[in-house]
Amino acid sequence: MLKIAITGNIASGKSEVEKILISSGYKVFDTDIMAHEILGNVDRKKLGDEVFRNPQKKKELEEYIHPKIKEKIKKIFNSNHDIVFISVPLLFETDFYKLFDKVILVVCDDRLRLERLMKRNNFTEEEALIRMNAQLPQEEKINKSDYVIYNNTTREDLEKRVNDLIKNSFINL
Numbered sequence: 001m002l003k004i005a006i007t008g009n010i011a012s013g014k015s016e017v018e019k020i021l022i023s024s025g026y027k028v029f030d031t032d033i034m035a036h037e038i039l040g041n042v043d044r045k046k047l048g049d050e051v052f053r054n055p056q057k058k059k060e061l062e063e064y065i066h067p068k069i070k071e072k073i074k075k076i077f078n079s080n081h082d083i084v085f086i087s088v089p090l091l092f093e094t095d096f097y098k099l100f101d102k103v104i105l106v107v108c109d110d111r112l113r114l115e116r117l118m119k120r121n122n123f124t125e126e127e128a129l130i131r132m133n134a135q136l137p138q139e140e141k142i143n144k145s146d147y148v149i150y151n152n153t154t155r156e157d158l159e160k161r162v163n164d165l166i167k168n169s170f171i172n173l
Helices: 014-023 031-039 044-053 055-077 110-121 125-132 138-142 155-170
Strands: 002-007 027-030 083-087 102-107 147-150
Touching: 002 014, 014 027, 014 083, 014 102, 014 155, 027 031, 031 055, 031 083, 044 055, 044 125, 055 083, 102 138, 110 125, 147 155
Parallel strands: 002 083, 002 102, 027 083, 102 147
Antiparallel strands: none
């Protein structure tokens, strides 16, 4: 099994890449969904406001949730797929990157990510920047990734980039 991580900073377009891969027939899993399942019916906005403003609370949440997500990932790897994609937003902020054979990084200009995040989540600029700054800079992640997909233009352009990557890198799988 080829284990491929999809990562990227908040509002970079990971979810769109996931949708494109799924529409191409690939099995794609999302650790954000896993985290929501683990936490249950938690008010995510309230939790996010608390943990992003309090480093100790963030650390406690991550210490609770990350081992559970890692176990779920390992169970997926025990399935019978030839290739599996797993979206992991905090891939390099954790040691999760060690679990994967390849890493696809979705990159988008910071200003565009800020606009998307404010619109998508109805955040103020301050709320959005707090979340954006909680992750490693994109530039650091580029050097650690096997493939980089730039997502600064249209959905059609993103789809072409993803399909080209699949065709040129994973076609024989």
